[in-house]
Amino acid sequence: MxxxxxxxxxxxxxxxxxxxxxxxxxxxxxxxxxxxxxxxxxxxxxxxxxxxxxxxxxxxxxxxxxxxxxxxxxxxxxxxxxxxxxxxxxxxxxxxxxxxxxxxxxxxxxxxxxxxxxxxxxxxxxxxxxxxxxxxxxxxxxxxxxxxxKSLMFMVSDNLRVGLLTDHVPLKEASETITGALVKEKIATVTKSLKQDFGIRKPKIAVLAINPHAGDHGVIGDEDDVVLKPTLEKIKSEGHLVYGPYAADSFFGSNTYRNFDAIIASYHDQGLIPFKTIAFGKGVNYTAGxxxxxxxxxxxxxxxxxxxxxxxxxxxxxxxxxxxxxxxxxxxxxxxxxxxxxxxxx
The missing domain is CATH 3.40.718.10 (Isopropylmalate Dehydrogenase)
Structure with a gap:
């Protein structure tokens, strides 16, 4: 064209x-x-x-x-x-x-x-x-x-982009749905989208924790230590700029999100509540992948x-x-x- x-x-x-x-x-x-x-x-x-x-x-x-x-x-x-x-x-x-x-x-x-x-x-x-x-x-x-x-719900507005590990999944099933394989797949989808759809040659991505305070070393659940951390370390060792898991409660309020090209939330409301609070009326739901x-x-x-x-x-x-x-x-x-x-x- x-x-x-x-x-x-x-x-x-x-x-x-x-x-x-x-x-x-x-x-x-x-x-x-x-x-x-x-x-x-x-x-x-x-x-x-x-x-x-x-x-x-x-x-x-x-x-x-x-x-x-x-x-x-x-x-x-x-x-x-x-x-x-x-x-x-x-x-x-x-x-x-x-x-x-x-x-x-x-x-x-x-x-x-x-x-x-x-x-x-x-x-x-x-x-x-x-x-x-x-x-x-x-x-x-x-x-x-x-x-x-391989679709991914990607909420975008200006330089704020929020993807989801799990989207329309009941909350009680969200943590069980998140596996190392799923994390790798979603990060790969976001990375490709940032490159081909948004022109970002070396994307920097943050991943939000599954549990409050990223589990506090297993005190509030071990999913972050067992699933997220080792998977993110593996992806990072392959040359990708992927960081986390970050405690979700302070991530947006502290403006930490501004340091990244995209944020991947563990479940629907964890990502969409802050996104819509910041960008409601200006945001767009984009299906990446x-x-x-x-x-x-x-x-x-x-x-x-x-x-x-x-x-x-x-x-x-x-x-x-x-x-x-x-x-x-x-x-x-x-x-x-x-x-x-x-x-x-x-």
Missing amino acids: KKDEKIIVGISIGDLNGIGAEIVIKTYEDPRSLELNTPVIFASAKTMQFFKNHFNSKINFFSIDSPDKVVHGKVNVVNVWKEPVKIKFGTEDQKIGEYAIKSLEAATSALKEGTIDVLVTAPINKHNIQSEKFNFPGHTDYLAQALNG LSKVRTSPDHGTAYEIAGKGTADESSFKQAIVTAIEIFRQREEYNIYAKNPLKRQTR
């Missing part, structure tokens, strides 16, 4: 009873946004027209029947379904969950086929998407299988404000910007990987 070509951004619409459609519309209401990329929304023209009317938007949608018919300069809508959909804002609905999956599956197929360049996903409800055909805790795990990758680029906003369906027109689209906008930046960075990385001499002359 030439640098002056517009990147085609595929958008899965998420839970129609949540704020997904609203933040998509607000993002592309300004025609100037189309100068930066070409959106392709996977839903239906009828459904998006409903949202346009509800939010009194001036946005114009361009209806197409397949993503290869995309028109630059338009807000394209692929008709994944054509029947009317009953929207009831703020309500969990199994049928609405089915439409969310239809949108995601169609968008993922387009991503694999290359008719869209990147995928940005609007929020889903992890409960109402479950079925016999779709049994994943969220986007990350589904995309890992669909794209045959895949052959394709996927991002999403750092929030959920927000049923409590759905349909009221008060949703903030900032994180969704940033998800688009981040996806484009990563896509461009990967292009550049691949060019230099094929011709190392070019990198030396930069």
